[in-house]
Amino acid sequence: MLPEKSAEEIVQENLEYTFFSWSVQAEVNPIPVVGGKGSYFWDANGKRYLDFASQLINLNIGHQHPKVIQAIKEQADKLCYAAPGMATDVRGELGKLLAEIAPGDLCKTFFALGGAEANENAIKFVRLYTGRHKIITRYRSYHGATAGAMTLSGDPRRLPVEPGIPGIVRVQDPYCYRCPFGWTPETCHRECITHVEQVIKFEGPENVAAIFLEGVTGTSGLIIPPDDYWPRMREIADKYGILLVSDEVMSGFGRTGEWFAVNNWGVVPD
Structure with a gap:
């Protein structure tokens, strides 16, 4: 297992080797996030944040929900990837679930x-x-x-x-x-x-x-x-x-x- 990095090391590596979207690269000052639970996440210095933005407006049920984590683990054990032209049980199941909540007669999903x-x-x-x-x-x-x-x-x-x-x-x-x-x-x-x-x-x-x-x-x-x-x-x-x-x-x-x-x-x- 790799040793844990300090907040400064995490930020420095990100700035040196990656681009940040919609940002002036020389002025980026990112939060070195290392964990989350429910509606909170925290940085490498232990500071906790209330995540009003749900990261990119997508963590509707919060950080690290145990059912989501378990589903990811089970799928990873079974099959990590299938090409877009393949049919899988979970692809069809998710499409069917989306059809049940989509407006009106919309019933097909392009992932x-x-x-x-x-x-x-x-x-x-x-x-x-x-x-x-x-x-x-x-x-x-x-x-x-x-x-x-x-x-x-x-x-x-x-x-x-x-x-x-x-x-x-x-x-x-x-x-x-x-x-x-x-x-x-x-x-x-x-x-x-x-x-x-x-x-x-x-x-x-x-x-x-x-x-x-x-x-x-x-x-x-x-x-x-x-x-x-x-x-x-x-x-x-x-x-x-x-x-x-x-x-x-x-x-x-x-x-x-x-x-x-x-x-x-x-x-x-x-």
Whole structure:
């Protein structure tokens, strides 16, 4: 067994031999995490942190849950890896479980390595299915750090890596607190909705493959839309034969009180 390293040694090796995402490398000051339990994790100096972020918004049931650890051990003993073209019992079982909680009649899952890769494949799906190339997305949005997903994003971190992929058209957000159209909740005319349809008309509905939205905007501000926003997006998409995509990487799996954020508004995406 290798000897335990000090906090300084852990940080130094990470800085010297690895890159950190979305960071100025010379200014990174990472926490040397060595363990976790439940809603807490701790560093190499024994300092404990309450993990409000669930690391990358994915530890819904906390750190080191004993059932998760046991499942990992059992699967590692049985089979560590199978190629994507193979069928396995756990792949089919997980797909079936996801179908049971997915919105509406959505019943098939494409397994990817993370959110960005999932969105890259969603881009391909909607373009291949519709034969169209444009995708409507929002300025206050984040869909991942790969080339296509970053172009989908309105997040300003996309700017240094532009031009990105072609065909992405951005619209304003349903941001009631700081309305981009200058209204208050009392005077709102839902320009955040009619604006989307207007942009689709300008771009040519026959060219638009999908409207691509986060269930609830995450990284770009935790923006909760008005109650009629998602239902109206469904109506507009159906009107022009456009697919509706909900990126639930941050808002899905119970984080809004429903299995998926769109369930709060009774909407089934494509």
